[in-house]
Amino acid sequence: KAGVTQTPRYLIKTRGQQVTLSCSPISGHRSVSWYQQTPGQGLQFLFEYFSETQRNKGNFPGRFSGRQFSNSRSEMNVSTLELGDSALYLCASSLSRTGRGYGYTFGSGTRLTVV
Amino acid sequence: DAKTTQPTSMDCAEGRAANLPCNHSTISGNEYVYWYRQIHSQGPQYIIHGLKNNETNEMASLIITEDRKSSTLILPHATLRDTAVYYCITITGANSKLTFGKGITLSVRP
Numbered sequence: 001k002a003g004v005t006q007t008p009r010y011l012i013k014t015r016g017q018q019v020t021l022s023c024s025p026i027s028g029h030r031s032v033s034w035y036q037q038t039p040g041q042g043l044q045f046l047f048e049y050f051s052e053t054q055r056n057k058g059n060f061p062g063r064f065s066g067r068q069f070s071n072s073r074s075e076m077n078v079s080t081l082e083l084g085d086s087a088l089y090l091c092a093s094s095l096s097r098t099g100r101g102y103g104y105t106f107g108s109g110t111r112l113t114v115v
Numbered sequence: 116d117a118k119t120t121q122p123t124s125m126d127c128a129e130g131r132a133a134n135l136p137c138n139h140s141t142i143s144g145n146e147y148v149y150w151y152r153q154i155h156s157q158g159p160q161y162i163i164h165g166l167k168n169n170e171t172n173e174m175a176s177l178i179i180t181e182d183r184k185s186s187t188l189i190l191p192h193a194t195l196r197d198t199a200v201y202y203c204i205t206i207t208g209a210n211s212k213l214t215f216g217k218g219i220t221l222s223v224r225p
Contacts, residue, residue, distance in 0.1 A: 106158030
């Protein structure tokens with residue numbers, strides 16, 4: 001079956017712009033989480049959605065937001081982009097809300113470069 | 116979730132077993148131990164998880180000590196494609212986020 005699909009794979013944006021990233025989870029998976037990965041900070045949790053509700057949020061400014069649709073697809077949005085937002089953004093999906101017992105399946109990520 | 120501690124790096128020869136240790140001395144009774152790996156610029160890949168019993172799948176074996184304060188991921192016959200960063204993580208039911216540390220960089224040499 002198809003894995004977690006993230007689009008686009010690569011993106012270049014200018015400081016001050018906004019960006020929307022998309023994630024399609026594995027069919028049947030209702031939990032979607034987002035992570036940011038940078039060389040300096042490593043993998044950091046952004047937020048998690050389950051049944052269209054944000055269930056958990058990491059320590060990121062309000063410029064980072066997300067949502068989940070009724071078909072479990074999710075989007076994350078970053079407004080007023082800063083150079084430090086350049087990162088690999090990863091989406092993970094799971095059958096259960098906690099991921100425990102099933103594990104999370106990650107997509108290949110969206111590489112965002114802010115210039 | 117319990118904090119995990121892993122060595123920074125290790126290497127092993129191709130075809131030999133790679134034993135990757137992880138310390139999670141503050142783990143609570145309902146926390147699972149998960150292992151993921153990340154090959155350069157790809158998303159993390161689930162390897163295996165366990166609660167208290169040893170586990171084995173087609174990729175690896177997970178050995179958890181009786182007191183659950185540490186575990187070892189075993190790749191029985193390492194190949195060059197196993198070169199990656201390996202993350203040991205604990206998850207409880209109350210918190211769905213994965214807290215990644217720096218992981219251990221495994222280098223498999225020919």
